[in-house]
Amino acid sequence: MTETQPTDRAIGRRNFLVRAIVGLHATMGAILAFILGSTTLSPSFSGRDETWLQAIDLDALPENQPVPVTLRVSRSDGYSQVVDRTVVYLVRTGDQDVRALHSTCTHLGCRTSYDRKTKLILCPCHGGVFDTEGHVVSGPPPASLPSLPTRIEDGQVLVQV
Amino acid sequence: MRAILDWLDHRTGYRAVLHHLLEEPLPHGTGWAFTTGSVMILLLAVQFLTGVALAMYYVPTPLLAYDSVRFITDTLTLGWLLRGLHFWGASFIVVAAGIHMMRVFFYGSYKAPREITWLTGVVMFLLVLAFSLSGYLLPWDQKAYWATTVTINIAAGTPVLGEYVANVLRGGSHLGALTLGRWYTAHVLLLPASLIVFVLAHIALMRRHGISGPITPQHGPPVQFYPWHVIKDTLMMAAIFALLLTFAVKFPAHLDEIANPADAAYIPRPDWYFLSLFELLKYFPGPYEPVATMVIPGLVVGFLLALPFLDRGADRRPFSRSRLGLSITMIAIASAVLVLTGMGLADLPSKYDPNDWGPRAIAGHQLVTAADNKCATCHVGGGPAAELSITRITKDEEWLVAHMADPVAIAPGVRPASDPTPAPLLTRLQSQSVLAYLRRIRAGAVPPQVSDEALVAVNTFATSCAGCHKISGEGGENGPDLSDVGGRLDAAALKRIILEPTSEYPDTLMPSFAERLSERQLNALVQYLANRH
Numbered sequence: 001m002t003e004t005q006p007t008d009r010a011i012g013r014r015n016f017l018v019r020a021i022v023g024l025h026a027t028m029g030a031i032l033a034f035i036l037g038s039t040t041l042s043p044s045f046s047g048r049d050e051t052w053l054q055a056i057d058l059d060a061l062p063e064n065q066p067v068p069v070t071l072r073v074s075r076s077d078g079y080s081q082v083v084d085r086t087v088v089y090l091v092r093t094g095d096q097d098v099r100a101l102h103s104t105c106t107h108l109g110c111r112t113s114y115d116r117k118t119k120l121i122l123c124p125c126h127g128g129v130f131d132t133e134g135h136v137v138s139g140p141p142p143a144s145l146p147s148l149p150t151r152i153e154d155g156q157v158l159v160q161v
Numbered sequence: 162m163r164a165i166l167d168w169l170d171h172r173t174g175y176r177a178v179l180h181h182l183l184e185e186p187l188p189h190g191t192g193w194a195f196t197t198g199s200v201m202i203l204l205l206a207v208q209f210l211t212g213v214a215l216a217m218y219y220v221p222t223p224l225l226a227y228d229s230v231r232f233i234t235d236t237l238t239l240g241w242l243l244r245g246l247h248f249w250g251a252s253f254i255v256v257a258a259g260i261h262m263m264r265v266f267f268y269g270s271y272k273a274p275r276e277i278t279w280l281t282g283v284v285m286f287l288l289v290l291a292f293s294l295s296g297y298l299l300p301w302d303q304k305a306y307w308a309t310t311v312t313i314n315i316a317a318g319t320p321v322l323g324e325y326v327a328n329v330l331r332g333g334s335h336l337g338a339l340t341l342g343r344w345y346t347a348h349v350l351l352l353p354a355s356l357i358v359f360v361l362a363h364i365a366l367m368r369r370h371g372i373s374g375p376i377t378p379q380h381g382p383p384v385q386f387y388p389w390h391v392i393k394d395t396l397m398m399a400a401i402f403a404l405l406l407t408f409a410v411k412f413p414a415h416l417d418e419i420a421n422p423a424d425a426a427y428i429p430r431p432d433w434y435f436l437s438l439f440e441l442l443k444y445f446p447g448p449y450e451p452v453a454t455m456v457i458p459g460l461v462v463g464f465l466l467a468l469p470f471l472d473r474g475a476d477r478r479p480f481s482r483s484r485l486g487l488s489i490t491m492i493a494i495a496s497a498v499l500v501l502t503g504m505g506l507a508d509l510p511s512k513y514d515p516n517d518w519g520p521r522a523i524a525g526h527q528l529v530t531a532a533d534n535k536c537a538t539c540h541v542g543g544g545p546a547a548e549l550s551i552t553r554i555t556k557d558e559e560w561l562v563a564h565m566a567d568p569v570a571i572a573p574g575v576r577p578a579s580d581p582t583p584a585p586l587l588t589r590l591q592s593q594s595v596l597a598y599l600r601r602i603r604a605g606a607v608p609p610q611v612s613d614e615a616l617v618a619v620n621t622f623a624t625s626c627a628g629c630h631k632i633s634g635e636g637g638e639n640g641p642d643l644s645d646v647g648g649r650l651d652a653a654a655l656k657r658i659i660l661e662p663t664s665e666y667p668d669t670l671m672p673s674f675a676e677r678l679s680e681r682q683l684n685a686l687v688q689y690l691a692n693r694h
Contacts, residue, residue: 014388028399032207035214035246036210036243039214042238072543073543078218078232080225081551
C-alpha cells in the first residue's frame with residue numbers, strides 16, 4: 001500500500017496537468033475562434049438601414065393602376081458605396097393612399113412588368129402572374145410581391161426602401 | 162468514441178505520430194527558459210489566423226486599401242480587435258524573437274551540432290522584419306505611405322545599385338498601386354510560405370538534436386515533454402496571449418488620415434523596430450549614409466550568421482574565457498539597438514489626432530451642410546450619387562478639386578473650347594476645405610461644435626490664409642505653419658502682421674489684408690489665431 005500511494009498521486013498530478021493544458025489551449029482557441037467567427041460572419045447577418053425616398057407626385061398616379069417608378073438607393077457596400085436602382089409599382093388606392101410593391105418576382109428574382117390589357121403583373125421568366133395587390137394569381141411564385149411602407153407628404157409619395 | 166478513434170488509428174496511425182511528437186525525453190532541469198520557442202509558435206499562429214481574416218476584407222489598391230482598413234476598424238463587428246491583435250502581434254513577435262534569440266545565445270544553444278538550427282532562426286528573424294516592413298504599408302494611411310517612402314529612399318541610397326533596388330521595391334519610379342500590390346503579395350504569399358518552410362525545418366532540427374537543456378548539464382532522470390514541460394509552455398503561452406489581448410483591447414490599432422502623396426510636410430517615422438536604424442542615420446550624414454543603412458546592419462547580420470562558426474568550443478557558459486568576447490559583442494549590439502530605439506521613441510513627432518479640427522475642415526463642413534450647398538444636388542438619398550457621409554475618396558486631389566468646381570464634367574479638364582467652362586461652383590480653396598472635411602470624417606472624427614465668431618474666423622482663414630498657411634496639417638506651404646501661432650505671437654502682433662506684414666517682416670511676400678477683411682473678420686481671425694497654442 002505504502003508503495004502505490006505516491007504513484008497514485010503522480011498519476012493524479014499528471015491527469016491534472018493534462019486537463020490544465022487542454023483547458024488553457026481550448027480557452028485560447030475559443031477566444032480566437034470567437035473573434036475570427038465574429039469578424040468573418042458578422043457581415044453575412046447585418047442588414048441595411050432603411051430610408052424614405054421621394055418617388056413621385058401623388059397627382060401623377062392614376063387610380064388603381066400600377067405605375068413602375070425607379071428609385072435610386074445609395075448604400076454602403078462594405079468598404080465601398082453603390083447606388084442601386086430599384087423599381088417599385090406604386091398603386092393609388094384612395095385619395096391619400098398609395099400601395100408600393102416590389103417589382104421583383106418572388107419565384108427566381110426576374111423583373112416583372114405590368115400588362116395594361118389584363119391589368120395583371122406578369123413575370124417574363126416562368127409565367128408568374130400577380131394582381132395589382134401583389135397576390136399570386138397563377139404560376140410558380142411561392143409568395144405575394146412584398147409591399148413597402150409609403151406615406152404622403154406635401155403631395156409627394158415617399159417610399160421606404 | 163473509443164471505437165471510432167481505434168478505427169481512425171488503424172487507418173492512419175495517428176497515435177504513433179502523436180506519440181512521436183509528444184513523448185520526448187528532455188534533459189533534467191529543462192525549465193521556463195525553454196518556453197520562448199512555444200511563445201513564437203503561438204504568436205505566429207495568431208498572426209496567421211488574424212491575417213487570414215483581415216485578408217478577407219483588405220483590398221491592395223490605393224483606391225480602396227484605406228477604406229477597407231477603415232471598414233475593418235470602424236464597421237466590422239470586433240474588426241478593431243482583429244486588427245489590434247494583428248497590429249500588436251507584429252510587435253510582440255519582434256520582441257519575442259529577440260528574447261528567444263538572446264536565450265539561445267546566452268545558453269550557448271547554437272553550438273555544434275545545432276549550427277543550422279541557429280541559422281534557420283536568424284533567417285526567420287529577418288523574415289519577421291520583412292513581414293513587419295511590408296505590413297506597415299498596407300493600411301495606406303499617411304503614416305504607412307510616408308514611412309515606406311523613407312524606407313525605400315534609404316534603399317535608394319545603396320551605392321551603385323540603389324536606384325534599381327528602389328525601382329524594384331516600388332515596381333516603378335513612384336510609390337503607388339504597383340508598390341502596394343507587390344508588398345501585399347510578399348506579405349500574404351511569399352513571406353508566409355517561406356516562414357512556414359523555415360519554422361518546420363527549425364522544429365525538425367530541434368527534434369533531431371534534442372533540446373540543449375541547462376547550461377551545465379544536471380544529473381537526474383529526463384523530463385517527459387508531455388505533460389511536464391508542455392504545462393510550462395502552455396502557461397507561458399496563455400500569459401503572453403492574455404497580455405496581447407490586453408494590448409489589443411486597451412490600445413486599439415491607430416489609423417491616420419488616408420495617404421496624401423501631395424502632403425510633403427508630413428513627418429514620417431518607421432515603426433519602432435526600425436527606429437534604431439532611423440536614429441543611426443543621424444550619425445552618418447551625407448556620403449556616410451550607407452554606413453548606417455548597409456555596413457552596420459550588414460555587420461550585425463553577418464555576426465549573427467557567423468556566430469556558431471566563430472564559437473566552436475564546447476563551453477556553454479556565456480562568460481567563460483572562450484565566449485567572453487562574443488557575449489560582450491552581443492550585449493553591445495543589443496544595448497545599442499535598445500538605446501537607439503529609446504532615443505527614436507523619445508523623438509517621435511506628436512501623433513496625428515483626427516479630432517483636431519483645423520479651420521479648413523470646419524469650413525468644409527460648413528460648405529457641405531449649408532442650406533444652398535450644391536453637393537446635395539446629386540449626393541443625396543435617392544440621388545444619382547451616394548451621400549457624402551458614405552462617399553469614399555478614390556480620386557486624387559486635383560481630380561476632386563476639378564469635380565467640385567465643375568461637377569458636370571466627368572473627366573475634369575477635357576471640356577472643349579467650344580463648350581465654355583461655367584463659373585466654378587466651388588473655388589479651389591473651397592474645394593480643398595471640403596476635401597479637408599471629407600478626410601476628417603473618413604478618419605472617423607465627429608465635426609465639433611463651433612461658436613459663431615469662430616465660424617467667421619475659420620471661414621476667413623479657409624478663404625484668405627489657407628492658400629499659404631497650414632493649421633492642423635491642412636493648408637499651403639508658402640508661409641509658416643500657424644497651428645500654434647498663439648504661443649509665439651499675441652493678438653496685437655497678429656493683427657499688426659495681418660494688416661501690414663512688412664511692419665514685422667520687411668522681406669515677406671505676404672500682402673496686406675487691410676483692404677480685404679472686414680472689421681469682424683479681422684477680429685475673429687486674430688482671436689482665433691491667438692488662441693491656438
